[in-house]
Amino acid sequence: MTKKIKIIILMLLVLPSMFSCKKFLDIDPLFTQDAENFFETPNDYQRALTGAYDLLQSSFMTVWVGEIASDNSIAGGESVNDTEGLHEIEAMAHDAVNNELRSIFRWNYAGVTRANYLLENKNNIDFEGKDKIIAEATFLRAYYYFELVKYFGDVPLVVDKRLGADEVTKIDRTPRSEVFAQIEQDLIFAAAGLDWNDPVKGRVTKGACLSLLGKAYLYQNKFDQAASTLDQVIDQNQYELISEYNDLFKVNNEGHSESVFDVQYSGAEGGGYGCLICLEGNAAPGFQGIRQYSGPIYGDGNSYNLPTQDLYDAFDATDIRRDATVLDIDAFIADQSNSSDITYAIGGGGHTGFYNNKYIKRQGEIGLPDNDLTSPVNYVVIRYADVLLMAAESHNRASTPDDSKAQDYLNQVRNRVNMSPINATGNALTEAIWAERRLELSGEGHRFFDLVRTAKAADEINGFVPGKHELFPIPQVEIDLAGGNWSQNNNY
Numbered sequence: 001m002t003k004k005i006k007i008i009i010l011m012l013l014v015l016p017s018m019f020s021c022k023k024f025l026d027i028d029p030l031f032t033q034d035a036e037n038f039f040e041t042p043n044d045y046q047r048a049l050t051g052a053y054d055l056l057q058s059s060f061m062t063v064w065v066g067e068i069a070s071d072n073s074i075a076g077g078e079s080v081n082d083t084e085g086l087h088e089i090e091a092m093a094h095d096a097v098n099n100e101l102r103s104i105f106r107w108n109y110a111g112v113t114r115a116n117y118l119l120e121n122k123n124n125i126d127f128e129g130k131d132k133i134i135a136e137a138t139f140l141r142a143y144y145y146f147e148l149v150k151y152f153g154d155v156p157l158v159v160d161k162r163l164g165a166d167e168v169t170k171i172d173r174t175p176r177s178e179v180f181a182q183i184e185q186d187l188i189f190a191a192a193g194l195d196w197n198d199p200v201k202g203r204v205t206k207g208a209c210l211s212l213l214g215k216a217y218l219y220q221n222k223f224d225q226a227a228s229t230l231d232q233v234i235d236q237n238q239y240e241l242i243s244e245y246n247d248l249f250k251v252n253n254e255g256h257s258e259s260v261f262d263v264q265y266s267g268a269e270g271g272g273y274g275c276l277i278c279l280e281g282n283a284a285p286g287f288q289g290i291r292q293y294s295g296p297i298y299g300d301g302n303s304y305n306l307p308t309q310d311l312y313d314a315f316d317a318t319d320i321r322r323d324a325t326v327l328d329i330d331a332f333i334a335d336q337s338n339s340s341d342i343t344y345a346i347g348g349g350g351h352t353g354f355y356n357n358k359y360i361k362r363q364g365e366i367g368l369p370d371n372d373l374t375s376p377v378n379y380v381v382i383r384y385a386d387v388l389l390m391a392a393e394s395h396n397r398a399s400t401p402d403d404s405k406a407q408d409y410l411n412q413v414r415n416r417v418n419m420s421p422i423n424a425t426g427n428a429l430t431e432a433i434w435a436e437r438r439l440e441l442s443g444e445g446h447r448f449f450d451l452v453r454t455a456k457a458a459d460e461i462n463g464f465v466p467g468k469h470e471l472f473p474i475p476q477v478e479i480d481l482a483g484g485n486w487s488q489n490n491n492y
Helices: 042-068 084-090 099-120 130-152 176-192 206-219 223-235 309-314 320-325 329-334 384-396 403-416 426-441 447-453 476-481
Strands: 073-076 259-263 304-307 326-328 354-356 379-383
Touching: 042 073, 042 084, 042 099, 042 130, 042 259, 042 304, 042 379, 042 447, 073 084, 084 099, 099 130, 099 476, 130 176, 130 206, 176 206, 206 223, 206 259, 206 379, 206 384, 206 447, 223 384, 259 384, 309 326, 309 354, 309 426, 320 326, 326 329, 379 384, 384 403, 384 426, 403 426, 426 447
Parallel strands: none
Antiparallel strands: 073 304, 259 379, 304 354, 326 354
């Protein structure tokens, strides 16, 4: 994906403040061109598509919450008052006034708005390559809606148009099932218009469409459809597991054969603490880095999203994924020849002794000019190991289970890290697949939603209240802006 072009798109969304320790710049992107007459050349469509891709760079927040809300991580940071919303989510004490949840709601709707802006004007002119642009924009709309329905359940569904300010108060929340139906429709359409390969790094492909479609089916317990869809991805032989798990998240190995869809980052700044969405670099590695660290390999950071002892203990001691996923800082320092020279600080927001070793600031992978905010490391939205594990679960839970195929897919993932094969069947195999998802994908933002969709959340997450915490609350400010017409999620 080409990097951000500051195109002008009429938006209803104002970016909220996220970090209480820094002053918020109240930036509302203005438009300098007539929005109704923007689409006059093929380049205009390409620029609008770039704008729709750009909101993917907000994915770091959805990844954080997907871990911090689960048993995988605590919020961490400078203090409990710094990013208070993350600490509330960690404690299952969040409510409808939460800056981080508001960011997720608004940023994803900004993405929907940008995709809809292009799709609303898809028939203005004809040119070679337009169908591909339309397919990509349709995928992006589906992706943003998938994030919204995953977090909030019933959400307002707007298709192929932008809303005027007066219309916001007239639109209702759309049932979750109808939003998923639109997601499915969009992904089927997009897959039909895209190839398995794209010469431009980071662009949507048929494999990305089908993989997200399979995930959408899985989240609805449509196991037969999920199995057949994910099998298409696997049978194409377009992707393969890379041999070294430790290399999955290194910047010099991006675009590897396991990557189905990545969010692209350049490492440039472009914003600040008051506008993290304005950044071109990935904010997560710096925020998740070791506080005031001085030593080899890593850079200093802000100690957010800290893995728990429970996650560390979930791994077999011989599983190489443990140390690739969780950095035991004291054990690491003890192993260094100059251990007495290595120092770090503990933030008041909590300390577990562990750091997210997948997305962490490393020397040689540091963006400019403020490397606390920027990193060139891409976020891997979908990788082939996830596809294999989703397919394994789908075949195991299908109306006519195929446990042999489920075992094969599961054991491909385990074989890569030299773990013994699983030969279980039935419910025991289901449990093994769910356990493997945690070991393989922890730190990547999936854990909370896996626990919710498998009805395991109340057993694993302290403070989780069934009938409430399966969904996050609709931000109260959005309900107010809609004239109070939207209902709130249960028990908030």
